[in-house]
Amino acid sequence: MTSLDQLLARVEESRQEIIALEQRLVRIPTINTGVMPTGNETALCHDLQDFLASEGIASDVLESAPRRGNLLATLAGTERTPSLLLLSHTDVVPIEDESKWRFPPFSATIHEGRIYGRGSADCKALLTCQAMAMVLLRRAGVPLRGDLTLCAVADEETGGAYGAGWLAAHHPERVGATYAINEGGGSPLHLPDGRLLYLIPVGEKGRLEVTLTLKGRSAHAAAPWRGDNVTFKMAEALRRLQAYEPARDVSAEVFRHLPELFALAEEVTAENVDEVIAQLKETVGDEIDMLRGVSRLTLTPTIVRAGVKSNNVPETATIICDARTLPHQDVAYLRGEVERIMDGLDAQIAIQQTALSNASPYDTPFAAAIRRAMARVIGRDDLLWGPGLTTGFTDSRFLRPLGTVVYNFAPGNPAKGLPLSMAHGTDESVDIEGLVIGTKAMVALIWELLVTPSD
Ligand SMILES: [Zn+2]
Known part of the structure; x- marks a missing residue:
């Protein structure tokens, strides 16, 4: 059977594919103004659906309103549990002043190791990493114990009523999972002694x-x-x-x-x-x-x-x-x-x-799996870990009431912090190495939770 090392090597070999997928997603404008009609996330869902279908992965696009699509794709596990939901969102915030942008905001231009564009970091980077991880596992034919679901939702930027909120209310059986990983964390603090401290936002x-x-x-x-x-x-x-x-x-x-x-x-x-x-x-x-x-x-x-x-x-x-x-x-x-x-x-x-404020527990096999996965991906055994709490709110709040343990953990390149990405700002961009590391992190996490025997 394929080993985790082999899978991580395949991520490395897939660098060009990862870049291409990220560019493809950024080039579909999914601006969410908060005033209907807006978002047009269905266009992106259909494109992603084609991409997944070409890899033999079936998916559903569920519309909460015309053109407000949400994509769900599941690789069924032999035992169904523990199940893992890979959550991200497809909508992006508006462009304030396009003339201030270095490159056209939907061009996905590559410059000095970064891909520029609205949504390149928030949240199409995480979606790229999650979708590529799913595809690479499928290609390798790795048998999963629990179900693995990719869930790309609409409307996160204005509160999630057409996205995660709608799915949780109308299709709880599709999005309720044992564990879910979402945006909102994953950048380590750099300690003076050179160590990295990851605080996993649990609430x-x-x-x-x-x-x-x-x-x-x-x-x-x-x-x-x-x-x-x-x-x-x-x-x-x-x-x-x-x-x-x-x-x-x-x-x-x-x-x-x-x-x-x-x-x-x-x-x-x-x-x-x-x-x-x-x-x-x-x-x-x-x-x-x-x-x-x-x-x-x-x-x-x-x-x-x-x-x-x-x-x-x-x-x-x-x-x-x-x-x-x-x-x-x-x-x-x-x-x-x-x-x-x-x-x-x-x-x-x-x-x-x-x-509403909300939190998941930290002492879980999920947190342990994240720690093991990141040690493998970063190649360091001196990483420090603790629970965090984000001061903003994300779609995670819709899943926690379903009994899902949700962590906001979307790691990138630890050497290039998240503030560099200018998420929501002019010249938003993502570090290409960060996309590769993020994809490895998702692969390793899926491996630790759904492939190796549980601890
Ligand atoms: Zn976001």
Whole structure:
């Protein structure tokens, strides 16, 4: 039977094919403006379907709405479980100013070892790696124990209602798996001693929108004492938001792992967490300050409005805040915090939930398989591992309620970090070596989970 080493060598030999698939996907514009009709992901699904069919892999394109296709392809395993879902999305964010782009955004131009184009990194790189991994396993005829499913969804960039959210609601049996791998992590932190630390994002913070409405009394601005200028109340509300100190919280699993990872003298507690983060920033670098987001609620005013006319004393003010919650902080908790901050200001508080915070456990055979797979692919046995929590949200939140353990782990070239890719920005690009490494990572992970006997 084929060995993992042979399979990894085949990935290396398939470099040109990997590049060609990535270019093919980038060249199909799937811009998602968030306003229907948009996306046109079906065009990409049909192209990918042809590609898979030419390798003898059948797939289905399920449309949630006209032209909003989602592709599913399964290689059936002999025992069906544990099953693995390879999740990615096909839609991309709009181009802001095409004239600023170095190369046309859908040209997939290769320049200095990178492929340029909207979606080249987010998320067509992961889709390329996952699809190529599936094809290479199929070509090698490696028998799988559990089912392997490729799932490329629409509409991730505006919330997933036509993509992962729709699939989870209407076809849960097709997307519910034992394990799923999705975008949103996979770049290591480079420690000063040269070691690499991978924090596998096992969960995500929640995202809510808080709208505060404040009231005053209008008057002619020439006699302002006759009114009650609401902007001063607004200034007070903003000052309080700025001064807000959320409770420190170290319940995220990553904090249990920090003492061991960084040889800290003591446990991380709510009392010392800020100190620990400051200390780690010195030794590990600025990126570690993402632990700030993982240890507290954030409540950030993002839009303020007041006044309708320059000679009127304004009567109504609105402050909209972006709130990011930890897994156990619900709407009631957030409301309580906002009420406390706004005490005495008579603010009307409306809270709208975009995404619930959610997490999978870290101590699983899945995490162990990722660790073994990456050690093989990177060729290092000194990699450091721990659980992470992403501060943004992804489609993973739709799969976790189905009982699937989902990790946001899309590794690339560890020498070329993700920020280089300019995802969502001008001149988005992906490192070609990263595509090869990412494909190897998917192959090795499938091998560890679905081919070798389980541990
Ligand atoms: Zn994405």
